[in-house]
Amino acid sequence: MFKKLVLAAMASVGIIASAHAQEQSFKIGLSNSFVGSEWRTQMIEEAQAAAAAWAEKGVKVEVVVQSGNVDVQGQIGHIRNFMNQGVDAVLINPGSPTAFNPIFAQAKARNLLIVATDAEVSSKDAIYVGIDQKAWAMQSAEWLAKTLNGKGNIVAINGIAGNPANELRVAGYKEVFAKYPDIKVLNEANASWDQAQGQQTMQNLLATYPDINGVWVQDGMADGAWRAIEAAGKVEGIAATGEIRKDFMTRWSEKKFNSGASVNPPGVMASALNVAVLKLMGKEFKDGVFGGTYGNAIYIPIPFVDGNNLADNLKAAEGKPGYWSVTATVSAEDAEQYFQ
Amino acid sequence: MTMFNLLRRQPWVITVLVFLILVTVNTVLQPSFVEPSVMQSNLATFLPLILVAIGQTYVILAGDIDLSVGSIVALVNVVTVTVIAALGGTLGAVFGGMAAGFVTGIACGLINGFFISGLRFQPIVTTFATGIIFAGLAIWVLPQAGLPVPDAYWMTYTESVLGIPVVAWVLIAGVVFTLVVSRLPFLTRLTAVGGNRTGAFQTGLSLGGLRIGAYVISGAFASFAALCLTGETASGDPLLGASLALSSISAVVLGGTALAGGFGNATGSVVGALVLGMIGNVIFFAGLPFEYQTLVQGLIVLAALAGGVFVTRR
Numbered sequence: 134m135f136k137k138l139v140l141a142a143m144a145s146v147g148i149i150a151s152a153h154a155q156e157q158s159f160k161i162g163l164s165n166s167f168v169g170s171e172w173r174t175q176m177i178e179e180a181q182a183a184a185a186a187w188a189e190k191g192v193k194v195e196v197v198v199q200s201g202n203v204d205v206q207g208q209i210g211h212i213r214n215f216m217n218q219g220v221d222a223v224l225i226n227p228g229s230p231t232a233f234n235p236i237f238a239q240a241k242a243r244n245l246l247i248v249a250t251d252a253e254v255s256s257k258d259a260i261y262v263g264i265d266q267k268a269w270a271m272q273s274a275e276w277l278a279k280t281l282n283g284k285g286n287i288v289a290i291n292g293i294a295g296n297p298a299n300e301l302r303v304a305g306y307k308e309v310f311a312k313y314p315d316i317k318v319l320n321e322a323n324a325s326w327d328q329a330q331g332q333q334t335m336q337n338l339l340a341t342y343p344d345i346n347g348v349w350v351q352d353g354m355a356d357g358a359w360r361a362i363e364a365a366g367k368v369e370g371i372a373a374t375g376e377i378r379k380d381f382m383t384r385w386s387e388k389k390f391n392s393g394a395s396v397n398p399p400g401v402m403a404s405a406l407n408v409a410v411l412k413l414m415g416k417e418f419k420d421g422v423f424g425g426t427y428g429n430a431i432y433i434p435i436p437f438v439d440g441n442n443l444a445d446n447l448k449a450a451e452g453k454p455g456y457w458s459v460t461a462t463v464s465a466e467d468a469e470q471y472f473q
Numbered sequence: 474m475t476m477f478n479l480l481r482r483q484p485w486v487i488t489v490l491v492f493l494i495l496v497t498v499n500t501v502l503q504p505s506f507v508e509p510s511v512m513q514s515n516l517a518t519f520l521p522l523i524l525v526a527i528g529q530t531y532v533i534l535a536g537d538i539d540l541s542v543g544s545i546v547a548l549v550n551v552v553t554v555t556v557i558a559a560l561g562g563t564l565g566a567v568f569g570g571m572a573a574g575f576v577t578g579i580a581c582g583l584i585n586g587f588f589i590s591g592l593r594f595q596p597i598v599t600t601f602a603t604g605i606i607f608a609g610l611a612i613w614v615l616p617q618a619g620l621p622v623p624d625a626y627w628m629t630y631t632e633s634v635l636g637i638p639v640v641a642w643v644l645i646a647g648v649v650f651t652l653v654v655s656r657l658p659f660l661t662r663l664t665a666v667g668g669n670r671t672g673a674f675q676t677g678l679s680l681g682g683l684r685i686g687a688y689v690i691s692g693a694f695a696s697f698a699a700l701c702l703t704g705e706t707a708s709g710d711p712l713l714g715a716s717l718a719l720s721s722i723s724a725v726v727l728g729g730t731a732l733a734g735g736f737g738n739a740t741g742s743v744v745g746a747l748v749l750g751m752i753g754n755v756i757f758f759a760g761l762p763f764e765y766q767t768l769v770q771g772l773i774v775l776a777a778l779a780g781g782v783f784v785t786r787r
Contacts, residue, residue, distance in 0.1 A: 168767050177763055198763035201770065204716045207753070209705055210518035214757050217503065217511045231618045232706035232713070235627040255619070255708075295612045295711050 158193040159222065159413050161406065162215035165200040166208045166228040170353075171378075171456035173200075173226070175399035176251070179462065180224065183403035187410055190465065194410055205232040212236050215245075222246035222409045224402055230297045231255045246412055250405040251397075252298050253430055260423065261430040262405040262463075266298045269395045269435050270305030270351075273374045276393035276439060277347050280372045284315040285346030288338045290354050292326040299351075301426075306349050319345070324354050332357030339365045348373035352397075356381045359390060377438060380455040382447050393439035400462035404433050407468040416472040431471055433463050485729030485741030487780045492744055495751040502758035513638045517631070517705065519750035520640050521546070521698040525717050526724035526742040527647055528694025531687040533725050534660075536667035536734030537589060537596040539688065541604035542695045542721055545581045546714035548607045549574040549699035551615035554622055554709035562623050570622075574703075575696045581607055582692025586685030604718065611711040618710040622703060630704025643701060644743075647694075651739035663687060668735025724749050727777055748777060 163180055165173055177198060184194040197220065199211040205228050215223050223240065227233055227249050234256045237247050241258035250263040289306060292299040310316050319342050324330035331354025339345065339361060348371060350358045355376040362371050368388060375385055375392035385392055423429050438446050438459060446459050500506045525542050532539045553574035560566030585603055588594045630639055654660050665673040666683050674680055702713060727745030730737025752773045756766050
C-alpha cells in the first residue's frame, strides 16, 4: 500500500523531480595516517566544510573520518572498516604509493570510489586529485634560481629519503638547477620534515659552508632553517624558500626575508571531495583529464607566495590561528571542468 | 579469593575479558561485525601485529627487548619482492623470494642476539641501533616503494583453503606454535633466564644460546608478518611496519607478560594484539570526532593495561 502511494506521489511530481533531482545522499570516508601536523587537521576540517557546503545544492554528503598515527597496515584497516560500514567513496591521504593496490581492488569490486590526495598512488582502481609534487618543487626552485640570477652556491634540506613525495620533489629541484650551470649544489641533507631538525641541519650547513647564497628547503623545515639563518646574522645575504603558515609569513614580512614558497594547500582533500561527489552523482570524466606518473592523476593548481603577494596572503590569514596554512580549493563549480 | 588468585597467576584472563567486551561493543555498534567476511577482513588487518607480538614475547620473557622488529619487517618485505622480481615473477620465484625473506629475518635475529648475548650490549639501545641499520638496508635494497608481486600472491592470501581463510590458517599455525613451545623445556629455561639471570647461569643453563634463540624466533615471526604484509600490499615499501615495535611490546604486556621478563606466555600476546586492534575499530564505529580518536585510543590502552597491573599488584 505504502509502496503504491509512493509510486503515485513520484509519478505526480515526476517531471519536476527529474529536473531538480531527488534529494541525493552520499557517505564518504576520510582516512588520514598522520596526526602530528596542523596541516593535516586543516585538511580534514576543510574537507568537512566542503561536504557541509553541498547541502546548499541539495546533496547530502555525510563524512566519516578515521585519523590516527597508523602505518600502511593501519590504513588498510581504515579502508576495511569503511567497506564494512558501507560508504560510497573513500578519500585517502595515503601512506604508501603502492601498498594499497590489493585493498583498492577489493574496494572497487564493491563499487567504492577511491580518491587519493596529497600523495599519488599507483593503483588503477583509484584516482588522484591533488598537486603535482614535482611541479611544486620546480616552481620554488625556479624562483630561487632566478632570485640568485642563475649563479651561486646552494644547499638543499629535504624530508625523508624513500618517501615518494620527497623523491618527486628532489627530482623536481634537480631538474631545475641542472638548467643553470653556474648554480652549484654544495650539499643535500635530510631533516625528516621536522622544524627543529631543519634548524639544526641549517646550523651545521652554515658552519660548514661559509659561502652559501641560497637554500632550497621544504615545508615546516623552512621555518627552522630561517631561524638558523637569522641566528647566524645572514638574513641579508641568503635567499631561501619559505613555507606557508601564518606564523612564518608574519616573520617573513617583519624581518624582510628574501623568500618564496610553493603552496601545497590543505584544501586538496576538499578538492578531492568535490570531484568525488560529482562522480558519485553519475557524471563521467572527460577524456584525457588524467595524467601523472601512474596515469590516474588530476593535478590541481599550485599557488605561489613571494614578496609580491605576501601582504595579500597575510591579509587573508587575518583572524586565523598561527598554524593556519595558505590554502586553495577546487570548488564544486570548478571541479565541473574535469567532467563531460 | 580463588578468582582473584587465578587472575593474579593468569593476568591475561583480564585481557580476554577486555577483548570480549570490545567484541560485544563492536557488534552493537556494527552488527555486520559477526559476518564471516568482516571477521576475515579484521583478522587480516590484525595478523601482522599478532605475529610480531608472538615473537616479541620470547625476547621479553628472557628479560630482553627487540625494538628492531618493525625494521626487520620492512627489510624482509623489500628483500622478498626484490628477489621475486629478480627471479622473473614465476611461481618458483615467489617461493624463492619468500625463502630469501625468511632467511633475512633469521639473520637479523642472529645479529641482534650476537651483539646482545655474545658481546653483552644493552638490548634497548642495541636493537634501537640495529633497527636503524635494518631500515637503512631496506631503503638501500628498494629506495622507493614499488615492485608489485604477482597477483597470485595476494589473491591466494585473501582466499580460503579447505573452507577456512588463509589468514585464519596463519593465525592457527601461530597459536599452535605458542602452545607447542609452551610444552618444551626451552620455554622453562628461557623464563628462568628472564626471571633470575644469575641463578639460571649458576644452574648451568646456556644463557647465550637461549637469548640468541629468542631473538631468532622474534626475527622469524617478524618475517612471517612481513610475508603476510606482502600479501596485504602486493608490493614492497621500505617504510613499512614503523609502528610495529612499540605496538608489539604493548600487546605482549597486555597479554600478561612481565616487561622485566621471567613471567608470561605468547598465547596471551595474541589476545593482547587482538585487543589493540579492536580498540581502533571500536573507536571508529563509535563515531568519535577525529580530533579525539588518538587520545581516546591511548586512554583505552592505558585502562586495559591498568586492569592487569591492579590485579597482579601484591
